[in-house]
Amino acid sequence: MNIRTDTKIKLSMGVSLSVIVVGVAILTFWTSSRAQFFFSMGLIVAGMLIFTILLHAATKPETELVADERIARINERAGNSAYWMVLISMTILFGSDRAWSIGIEITDMYYAAMFVGIISRNLLRWYYNRKGDAI
Numbered sequence: 001m002n003i004r005t006d007t008k009i010k011l012s013m014g015v016s017l018s019v020i021v022v023g024v025a026i027l028t029f030w031t032s033s034r035a036q037f038f039f040s041m042g043l044i045v046a047g048m049l050i051f052t053i054l055l056h057a058a059t060k061p062e063t064e065l066v067a068d069e070r071i072a073r074i075n076e077r078a079g080n081s082a083y084w085m086v087l088i089s090m091t092i093l094f095g096s097d098r099a100w101s102i103g104i105e106i107t108d109m110y111y112a113a114m115f116v117g118i119i120s121r122n123l124l125r126w127y128y129n130r131k132g133d134a135i
Contacts, residue, residue, distance in 0.1 A: 003058045013054050020047035074128045082121035089116045 023043030030037060090113055097104040 003055075004062065006058075006062075009054055009058045013051060013058075016047045016050035016054060018047075019043055019050070023047060074125060078121050078124035078128055081124045082117055085120040086113050086117045089113070 020043070023040045026036060026040035026043065030040070090109060093104060093109055093112060096102060
């Protein structure tokens with residue numbers, strides 16, 4: 001296994017390992033707080049996932065990681081379309097709340113925007129990838 005030693009990968013791996021160490025340190029000085037336990041476990045798991053992803057990326061040749069022009073256009077077009085879908089859905093939610101006094105809270109709108117954005121971006125990337133041209 002040939003591992004690249006770019007400064008970006010070294011720095012990112014160092015950051016992920018320091019996140020794991022901070023999580024372990026918080027867990028070591030644990031009080032009776034459940035939130036602190038889950039926060040520290042979340043840091044440890046996130047650090048391990050980031051480290052694993054970076055280790056996988058470090059074993060691949062650098063030419064394999066560079067996105068070609070077609071993939072870049074698909075990502076750009078899907079991102080722009082998803083932006084408009086989120087904007088339209090938030091406008092509809094806000095307008096219906098004003099018109100009919102539904103009682104939608106701002107956190108509900110935030111979660112709805114995240115859900116619509118993630119789903120629409122992934123669906124649009126799949127659609128443009130199947131379509132073939134992204135112009």
